[in-house]
Amino acid sequence: MLEVKNLTFLRTETLHFSFDFHVRPASILAVQGTSGVGKTTLMDLLAGFERPTSGSISWSGTAFHNEMPWHRPVTSVFQSDNLFAHLTCHQNVSIGLNDGSVDARQIDEAFVRLGIDGLQSRLPSAISGGQQQRVTLTRALLRNQPILLLDESFSALDWDTRTGCFDAVLSLCQDRGMAVLLVSHDDRDAAYLGCDVLSLD
Numbered sequence: 001m002l003e004v005k006n007l008t009f010l011r012t013e014t015l016h017f018s019f020d021f022h023v024r025p026a027s028i029l030a031v032q033g034t035s036g037v038g039k040t041t042l043m044d045l046l047a048g049f050e051r052p053t054s055g056s057i058s059w060s061g062t063a064f065h066n067e068m069p070w071h072r073p074v075t076s077v078f079q080s081d082n083l084f085a086h087l088t089c090h091q092n093v094s095i096g097l098n099d100g101s102v103d104a105r106q107i108d109e110a111f112v113r114l115g116i117d118g119l120q121s122r123l124p125s126a127i128s129g130g131q132q133q134r135v136t137l138t139r140a141l142l143r144n145q146p147i148l149l150l151d152e153s154f155s156a157l158d159w160d161t162r163t164g165c166f167d168a169v170l171s172l173c174q175d176r177g178m179a180v181l182l183v184s185h186d187d188r189d190a191a192y193l194g195c196d197v198l199s200l201d
Contacts, residue, residue, distance in 0.1 A: 001067035002147055002179040007055035009041060014149045017041050021198055023179040031183045033200035039183045043151045047076050060147055075140040076149040083124040090120035093139045102142050110138045110186040114168050130161035137168055166193055
């Protein structure tokens with residue numbers, strides 16, 4: 001379980017954020033709220049791009065709020081800039097998996113699972129936005145980290161394409177027992193996913 005306990009972050013003397021919640025394995029939590037309430041700040045704290053002023057973040061009882069980003073059990077998928085334009089889709093997936101734990105066959109199997117088989121040799125500019133996000137999810141699947149952060153990852157996509165990506169996330173979450181946090185401005189997202197909502201104000 002992902003546990004965020006009494007987590008605070010002081011941006012300035014007059015601007016501070018506070019979070020306290022948990023996300024069980026194989027479940028999704030939608031994070032909602034108006035601009036400036038701390039949605040992206042929360043994601044940055046979980047990913048390690050910001051350090052909390054106080055409090056703790058843990059997975060299965062092991063705290064990781066003091067770890068460097070690359071040592072955390074977290075994968076982040078952003079709205080854009082997820083793929084290198086000069087690399088093929090296969091290369092984009094494999095570039096972050098150079099520790100030898102994943103081979104070409106496993107990458108191909110992941111492309112099949114997410115419904116994008118056949119795109120391995122194509123450049124990101126030659127595929128749709130929804131397909132690009134599925135390539136990014138392929139990389140997340142193969143990294144096999146228990147926490148997945150989706151920061152407005154699908155908001156630029158049309159609804160049909162977005163729900164297709166949500167279906168892939170649901171399958172990934174349930175099969176891997178992942179805890180997923182989804183930052184969203186659209187109430188339809190949480191309704192489609194049937195997930196709990198954390199409303200920030």
